[in-house]
Amino acid sequence: MSRNVSQTRVTLVTIAAWTVGFLIFFPILWTILMSFKTEGDAIKTPIEMLTSSWTLESYHEVQERSDYFRHFWNSVVISLGSTLVALIIAIPAAWSMAFVPGKRTKDLLMWMLSTKMMPAVGVLVPMYLMFRDFGLLDSRLGLVGVLTLINLPIVVWMLYTYFKEIPGEILEAARMDGASLRSEILYVLTPMAVPGIASTMLLNVILAWNEAFWTLQLTTSKAAPLTQFIASYSSPEGLFYAKLSAASTMAIAPILILGWFSQKQLVRGLTFGAVK
Amino acid sequence: MATAQSRTAARLMVSPAVILLFLWMIVPLGMTIYFSFLRYNLLNPGMETFAGFDNYYYFLTNAAFWDALGNTLTLVLGVLAITVIGGVLLALLLDQPFRGQGIVRVMVIAPFFVMPTVSALVWKNMFMNPVNGMFAHIAKFFGLQPFDFLAHAPLASIILIVAWQWLPFATLILLTALQSLDREQQEAAEMDGAGALSRFWYLTVPHLTRSITVVVLIQTIFLLSVFAEILVTTNGGPGTASTNIPYLVYAQSLLAFDVGGGSAGGIVAVILANIVAFFLMRMIGKNLEA
Structure with missing residues (x-):
């Protein structure tokens, strides 16, 4: 009947659902991203943090210091x-x-x-x-x-x-x-x-x-x-x-x-x- | 049908579980009741004397108890309001057809699997910290003064953290319920000219009522005993601003070593939980018959 309308609707729902899903998941995602940074980079502003280099340093330290x-x-x-x-x-x-x-x-x-x-x-x-x-x-x-x-x-x-x-x-x-x-x-x-x-x-x-x-x-x-x-x-x-x-x-x-x-x-x- | 032999076997098979749970229920609880009538401090062992209802009197007349009771209720009701309203809206959204349903579902359910100490510390440090937290960075970006969430709004912050953990649970259950909604009934109503709003109100809402009740009751049981989130974020403070009853009992018995007073508090918590449990059991019992 109205295929265009329902396509628009699917697109709108897709955008809304992905936005909400991303926001709910964000704290976990952010934690995972931050774990690959140095301590100095981790406390910078979010954009500076994201663009800094990646490292496994924290994983080594967590294992060594606290087993x-x-x-x-x-x-x-x-x-x-x-x-x-x-x-x-x-x-x-x-x-x-x-x-x-x-x-x-x-x-x-x-x-x-x-x-x-x-x-x-x-x-x-x-x-x-x-x-x-x-x-x-x-x-x-x-x-x-x-x-x-x-x-x-x-x-x-x-x-x-x-x-x-x-x-x-x-x-x-x-x-x-x-x-x-x-x-x-x-x-x-x-x-x-x-x-x-x-x-x-x-x-x-x-x-x-x-x-x-x-x-x-x-x-x-x-x-x-x-x-x-x-x-x-x-x-x-x-x-x-x-x-x-x-x-x-x-x-x-x-x-x-x-x-x-x-x-x-x-x-x-x-x-x-x-x-x- | 069942022979006498199989009935005996059945009784034998069920008894270990029953005996263990019976002991688990009766022994520690009996001891708590006993301790609650003693003047018993871990710093003066061997000096226990009978105290009558003194422990209850002191626990119930302590201003901290009323603060904790208020905080417990605020926490439970606040989280329930956020998760039920948010859960219904989210379930309605996710029930629509859209691209990537599987991935979005996985993202939405994820917080439920995060252990309480992790989620509390992640929110406390990475988001709510007034210097380096995400919210502080955002505030500074807009030229605003960063807000110290856990110092100035400790209970509200904890409600936010706990609600984030429980929103997936409510969403998942309500979504499951929505998916069992009778599609034909919906279509019939639509053909008869019922608008989207009246279909939601007269078909969807009554269908969801039972699931919402289940969500409310089960969450209440868990929310009455929120502990780890408070321990690692505020330690119940400032003052008693974020102390709930479990934390108060913990502080009294294991931080202040007052076994008698802590036990009296524990019994008060048991009585409160039983009031809720009474309704939950009736609800589940009804479902069992259906």
């Missing part, structure tokens, strides 16, 4: 460790709730969710004291434990919503064919459940990687993950913009990449299946 890779490794161990432990506990639970639902399954799920509503400060003091008394302060083991418990309700819920979508008839057919419970789980359910488990894992690694209450409260240096490492830049000495940018870029890059793959799961996981 970035140790913190990176702590983040990897803590986020992956807590996700894996949570999965080991949650998979059987979600499986049984999805396939052998009882009268109280719904209440149980709601109760699990309600543990997530407890604000962390409510238990800060006893957690801190228990960690101190058991020698867990500044240990990766302690953080893996806490983050497992924090994310467990989300893991159970996400897995439950995925498992729910596996048709029950397939299980009954397998049973009729004489499959035992063990082979039913191993050969029928597992292959169908793998995508859901992978998505759950991805989202929870992201959440654990960025967790910034317990990681800040319960670590100081030895077990400090990247959240704590970056927080140490809050009281800097001397010129530090380029180094802060380099450290920030390295801290967010792995998760930005993972995150872009998990947009859909993010919606589902964070709304507990209420929006799909």
Whole structure:
């Protein structure tokens, strides 16, 4: 009908969307650009900064002065460790709730969710004291434990919503064919459940990687993950913009990449299946 | 259908998760309640005495608590207003056909994946710093006096930083909801002569209401416990200008070593969060039935 009008409209929307997207992304882009500058150039006016020469100096310095890779490794161990432990506990639970639902399954799920509503400060003091008394302060083991418990309700819920979508008839057919419970789980359910488990894992690694209450409260240096490492830049000495940018870029890059793959799961996981 | 054997197996499989979460909920919370009735300072260990409701009395009558409560509410409501209104507008924009949808989506969602300490420090130094920040450079370019955001408008600055982190979340969820909108219904309304505005008001808005409720409730849970952003930008200051309840509890228990007072504050925070949680649970419970 009016092809020209709709073409104009597409162009206008394209311009508007790209402008807004660029503005929202700009702080991240700017940080990445600044990380390739010298400290002297980083504090110049934006145009002078952009036109100055590029260097990897800040990356070298961040690694040498504050041992970035140790913190990176702590983040990897803590986020992956807590996700894996949570999965080991949650998979059987979600499986049984999805396939052998009882009268109280719904209440149980709601109760699990309600543990997530407890604000962390409510238990800060006893957690801190228990960690101190058991020698867990500044240990990766302690953080893996806490983050497992924090994310467990989300893991159970996400897995439950995925498992729910596996048709029950397939299980009954397998049973009729004489499959035992063990082979039913191993050969029928597992292959169908793998995508859901992978998505759950991805989202929870992201959440654990960025967790910034317990990681800040319960670590100081030895077990400090990247959240704590970056927080140490809050009281800097001397010129530090380029180094802060380099450290920030390295801290967010792995998760930005993972995150872009998990947009859909993010919606589902964070709304507990209420929006799909 | 399910045999007795599989039912027993199911119960066994669900129990580790239930037991762990039960302990996680009951042990530390029980200890917090216990501590909140003690006169207990980490500097004088072994001197704990029963304090009755004194800790609650001092915590609730302290001017800092009311400041923190006000700041907490301002922070939650401010961020909610920005992210919900911005999120609806952005979702409506991104729902239109345009070139490069995938790339724009990736750019818009990115801030959500930035860890809180990074986003707070990037905004604090690279943008809001009154000497070398981007905003100061822009102000100087136009011959204006640079504004010291975190010193003169600390809470508003923190709201801006937190809103930047949560806008992608709201946008993404509202966009997902918009995409499940019934196109045929829209077309039918259009054919019947409904204008763009009335289609938005009578079809889109009611469709989005549920998602907006979900966004509001989930964000509220997270926003009630904003901590890292305050720790690395203002340390709650100047004075108590940007102290919220989590930061106040942290300061009282781990900076002032007042375990009793901090615990009382923690319980107050739990009660506040429960009021919100009550509504959230009802909402999600309804969806579960549908």
